[in-house]
Amino acid sequence: MIELKNIFDRAVNKVKENPGTLLGMLYPYVFIIIVIIGLYYIANLDNVADQKIPAVTPDTSVTKTLQLADARIVPPIDIFKYKEPAPELILKGKNLYNSICASCHNETGAGGGPASVGLNPAPRNFTSPDGWKNGRTLSGIYTTLQEGIEGSSMIAYNYMTPEERIAIAHYLRSEFMTDAPLVTDEELAALDQLYSLSEGVKIPAQIPVNSALEILALESEQKLKKIEDAIATIERDKSVQAVRIFDYVAADKKLAVSSLALSENWKESENEFINFLALNVNQNGFNGRIFNLSDDELNLLYNYIKNLL
Numbered sequence: 001m002i003e004l005k006n007i008f009d010r011a012v013n014k015v016k017e018n019p020g021t022l023l024g025m026l027y028p029y030v031f032i033i034i035v036i037i038g039l040y041y042i043a044n045l046d047n048v049a050d051q052k053i054p055a056v057t058p059d060t061s062v063t064k065t066l067q068l069a070d071a072r073i074v075p076p077i078d079i080f081k082y083k084e085p086a087p088e089l090i091l092k093g094k095n096l097y098n099s100i101c102a103s104c105h106n107e108t109g110a111g112g113g114p115a116s117v118g119l120n121p122a123p124r125n126f127t128s129p130d131g132w133k134n135g136r137t138l139s140g141i142y143t144t145l146q147e148g149i150e151g152s153s154m155i156a157y158n159y160m161t162p163e164e165r166i167a168i169a170h171y172l173r174s175e176f177m178t179d180a181p182l183v184t185d186e187e188l189a190a191l192d193q194l195y196s197l198s199e200g201v202k203i204p205a206q207i208p209v210n211s212a213l214e215i216l217a218l219e220s221e222q223k224l225k226k227i228e229d230a231i232a233t234i235e236r237d238k239s240v241q242a243v244r245i246f247d248y249v250a251a252d253k254k255l256a257v258s259s260l261a262l263s264e265n266w267k268e269s270e271n272e273f274i275n276f277l278a279l280n281v282n283q284n285g286f287n288g289r290i291f292n293l294s295d296d297e298l299n300l301l302y303n304y305i306k307n308l309l
């Protein structure tokens with residue numbers, strides 16, 4: 001015990017004489033604690049780096065409902081005629097640009113239009129040569145308008161006529177760029193070939209999703225009503241010979257009427273009708289007894305059902 005006290009006293013004296021040694025004595029412990037904190041931090045790096053609360057990013061997706069438009073054929077154009085833009089063409093491009101594109105790209109062409117807020121990527125600044133994906137050539141801009149830029153709010157303006165796209169491309173190049181790459185015959189030839197411009201272009205019809213859904217719902221409603229009416233008539237016509245034949249060959253009357261109502265081919269001829277019955281027998285609601293029917297009976301059945309549906 002005395003020993004221990006002596007050692008302790010000596011140590012205290014040493015510190016009293018030279019306070020700097022205290023630091024030396026504590027240093028290893030401080031070092032160990034720092035290392036332990038470091039190891040703890042590394043072990044929990046995943047948790048530290050993981051942000052528990054997701055960052056709120058603005059919804060930059062732009063949803064636009066298509067307008068109803070008929071399919072149309074655009075007559076062939078000679079793209080080489082548009083190599084040097086006439087003033088009317090540029091004017092046409094300007095009007096289109098200001099009404100369709102300026103909301104995002106701005107009337108100045110520098111981006112930051114009113115509809116561009118929060119868009120990521122942001123609408124291209126046409127006055128800068130940087131960052132272009134399809135490029136600033138006439139054909140590059142044409143391609144952008146034809147195909148859109150995937151993963152961005154730059155949609156495809158494929159409902160426009162080729163002339164409209166060319167007009168806009170020329171307008172962008174002449175209005176917003178001082179050093180636009182020159183138009184070459186090669187790029188025009190390539191564009192012509194890529195989009196069959198000299199053969200004429202077929203622009204597909206477009207129908208708004210909502211209208212398409214309404215039409216589908218209406219059609220299936222009408223089909224359903226037709227099936228229900230047909231079954232009711234068959235029930236009522238019990239004494240008609242064709243119905244007796246139908247009852248004889250129908251395994252499941254509802255299924256038989258439905259499968260006929262949902263197909264059109266069999267209406268073409270009695271032969272098609274027989275094929276329809278025979279080829280899908282059991283799945284179409286009819287049973288194998290159809291093979292026992294005579295020609296006359298088949299004919300009666302065909303005419304009756306064709307009238308019904």
Ligand code: HEC
Binds near residue numbers: 120121132152
């Ligand atoms: C809803 C906003 C919006 C509208 C409207 C819009 N754009 Fe864009 N546009 C963008 C965005 C966003 C980009 C950038 C896409 C990217 O970098 O991925 C872009 C890029 C472009 C580019 C550059 C393509 C490239 O090579 O990088 C061109 C050219 C362009 N738009 C032309 C037009 C024209 C012409 C119109 C009108 C017919 C138009 N845009 C309408 C949002 C829009």
